[in-house]
Amino acid sequence: GDSVTQTEGQVALSEEDFLTIHCNYSASGYPALFWYVQYPGEGPQFLFRASRDKEKGSSRGFEATYDKGTTSFHLRKASVQESDSAVYYCALGDWGRALIFGTGTTVSVSP
């Protein structure tokens, strides 16, 4: 079945560091790819989506590019802030099916 793999379980950074979270997917169809962010005590929130190869999604300084060739959708941010500390989930959605999530990456940013 379809699946999403996030390589990093936890990432510790200092403010203004560059963030990369790796996301790779496996799907039989041509899925849409998503990033969600979850802050403590809240449910996951939609960050952005990309639906086709080479499309870039972005929001709040975060970005990721759909790469069908490498089946990847890596999340990047050039300069993180303490307020970016959260859990980040990569997800895929295919026709007629609910979203499938990765295991999440906990990002901790220290001042």
Next chain:
Amino acid sequence: DTTVKQNPRYKLARVGKPVNLICSQTMNHDTMYWYQKKPNQAPKLLLFYYDKILNREADTFEKFQSSRPNNSFCSLYIGSAGLEYSAMYLCASSREIQNERLFFGHGTKLSVL
């Protein structure tokens, strides 16, 4: 208003007892979902309603039931809780099923003792 509400926020249950979790949304979304989240695991889809049609995942088919009495409300029912049901339960909604962003509630943390 883009709110999905879940009640209660924390739930304590005894092994063998039933559990009923409630979710509501005011966005008139056609689809409502229940995910189960355990530590160090991905959120796992349990079931979803598209309008009045219930779709349950094959591996959790017999463990969870649900009802949707109207467009705004959806419940998740466990007939006899076991220790393995301890988890965060996340409710979400969306307009359609495919490729749509989900709006999540803050979750209900269920502890089974």
